[in-house]
Amino acid sequence: MVRSHVLVCGGTGCHSNNSAAIKREFETLIKERGLENDVSVVGTGCFGLCAVGPIVIVYPEGAFYSGMKVEDVAEIVDEHLVKGRLVQRLLYKEKSDEHVVKALSETNFYKKQTRVALRNCGVINPEEIDEYIAEDGYQALIKCLTELKPQEVIDIIKASGLRGRGGGGFPTGLKWQFAANSPGPVKYVCCNADEGDPGAFMDRSILEGDPHAVLEAMAIAGYAIGAHQGYIYVRAEYPIAVQRLRIALDQAKEYGLLGKNILDTGFDFDLEIRLGAGAFVCGEETALMTSIEGNRGEPRPRPPFPAVKGLFGKPTILNNVETYANVCQIILKGADWFASMGTEKSKGTKVFALGGKITNTGLVEIPMGTTLREVIEDIGGGIPNGKHFKAAQTGGPSGGCIPAEHFDIPIDYDNLISIGSMMGSGGMIVMDEDNCMVDIAKFFLEFTVDESCGKCTPCRIGNRRLLEYLDKITSGQATLQDLDDMEQLCYYIKANSLCGLGQTAPNPVLSTLRYFRDEYVAHVVEKRCPCHVCKGLARYTITDDCKGCSACARKCPVGAISGEIKSKFVIDPSKCIKCGVCMETCRFGAIVKE
Amino acid sequence: MKSIADIKAIRDKMKGQINLRDNKDAEQEIRIVVGMATCGISAGARPVFNAFVDDVASRQLRNVKVTRTGCMGMCALEPIVEVHIPGEDPVTYVHVDPDKVRKIVANHIVNGNVCTEYLIGEERK
């Protein structure tokens, strides 16, 4: 009889830190000690605290071990599993007070979270359908097929107030209603698992940690709108997610939970996986469907909307992974339960991938309406190295930044839009005083310029021009007039691009202009980057501490340093390419960058 | 292909196992703690532990968790078992064996009557 479960995180973060070897080591040692009937080792999806991975949790105690190495496994097996003593040394320590945390649920990181979409991530073995079923898996589908009419399902989703988690925030129930109202025997249900925002990994974690939740929800959607075929569009760069999806699909088909005549109820629904090549624009709904059809992933004008004419010209719904991950819970626990969480117009929870200058990089799920301060200070553990918060970027390349003055804003769809950012799919990149906001805008714009599909001119050429303005600014060649012209260009691109990529691409520029115009002005007027980030504006000079050793002059790749031995050397700024080599070379700290 | 009844049966069977990982209502649950240091194990704590796990699972007692602990300091009385019921003083049983386990679960855990004959106080008399 199994008396203890060892959960080893197999999410991408921990996986790349060797968690597979840790799991094998557990299995080997547990066998050696003859405990294989007492202890089961389970691979799970991401627990969310990837920053301190690889993570291992031992139940029933719930002991939370972090930063595990293969060598540590023997100690846990001998001390904890054999003798029942927790290994203090390896227990997770909350950074702030070095207080040793015994259980995951005790950490500040978890206390303020509410897990709906992530409820099974890090709890069940995603490759075992029975574990999903144990957590009431497929009960929502059974309930729909046996107790509810399709329209009743749609009504529940509508009443819950669920909105799309893929970026736009469109009401999900309404979307289903449109597709249900479209006549025709052939309809499709699609899942958007393209997740292209830099730094975002919410959807990947759900697919890796709880793939059945998405499959079940898609079958429910199929029942609701009258579709019998679905497609999951997932990027090929997510090998673990794809593999777990495949396993889940096979198991669900074997159990008769997908396929013909599901559970003998007469309802047919089948699912297929389609791999995307990872172009950002393929996350856009019309491009995604074009890509599933086997064509080059380019957007097309809307209307007609997919609910009327989508995949293969048939009525189609497309929802994001996280949107689907909420559906089964809503069916089981009711629309009122879901609507009790969140703010007036944004119900439920949202998953964010925290990244950048924050202590607990990882995955968090918070009720809508949680303030940015709570996310960053309480859950995220604050900014490392005693630095100060400057801004958080949400919505990735389509979004904008939230500056410190809005630190107490409750996070929901409408609030974020009102301050010039957006919810987006859930990437949240935290910036501290060392981040140059012009440089950040440039980073996102470089991304969109690369990813523009080129179909329409405002996006293809406009965004490139925009990037050129930013290059001018960061190399000290721009004028104040350029700043104004640049802003005009932003509005032009937004108004005239064909798809969401182009329409939102200037947002990072506009929002940094709005909140950090002084930084732009410093670049333009004073030819200075206040955060010393923009290379083009850096200036290297040699101070009086120079001993005249000539080491720097010999290293400088462009011969910009001259002088006589034993007297002070000088850098010729017109030749200097700002590589910084001289500063690293000088043993006397006589070279400064300003 | 499974039927709806099959799926429900799988759920009920698996729930007992998964339950082990649920730390959510720690304050509400009954904890059975078995001393499993070297002395406890050599005195037969492992079969005792397994008997508790089996019994709790077969009775589908969802709010009961069986855990281990280290040496309780009274090696001569091992196997030692502590039962913690929320709102009540902990109870300590000594020299427990699998037969006693079944009585402890039936009388104490399920019906709330402490099995006085196995109590540590009895042993000390």
Ligand SMILES: Cc1cc2nc3c(=O)[nH]c(=O)nc-3n(C[C@H](O)[C@H](O)[C@H](O)COP(=O)(O)O)c2cc1C
């Ligand atoms: C350029 C671009 C990229 C997008 N990328 C994604 C993506 O990676 N994942 C996603 O779910 N939605 C993405 N979207 C939004 C989708 O077009 C669509 O609105 C969404 O998948 C609908 O699902 P939802 O209503 O559940 O959010 C993107 C949109 C645009 C314009």
Ligand code: SF4
């Ligand atoms: S806006 Fe950009 S990505 Fe969208 S269709 Fe036009 S060129 Fe392509």
Ligand code: SF4
């Ligand atoms: S190594 Fe540094 S101190 Fe020495 S000559 Fe070069 S710049 Fe001056």
Ligand code: FES
């Ligand atoms: S990948 Fe292991 S905690 Fe995220």
Ligand code: FES
């Ligand atoms: S050494 Fe002068 S810029 Fe690199």
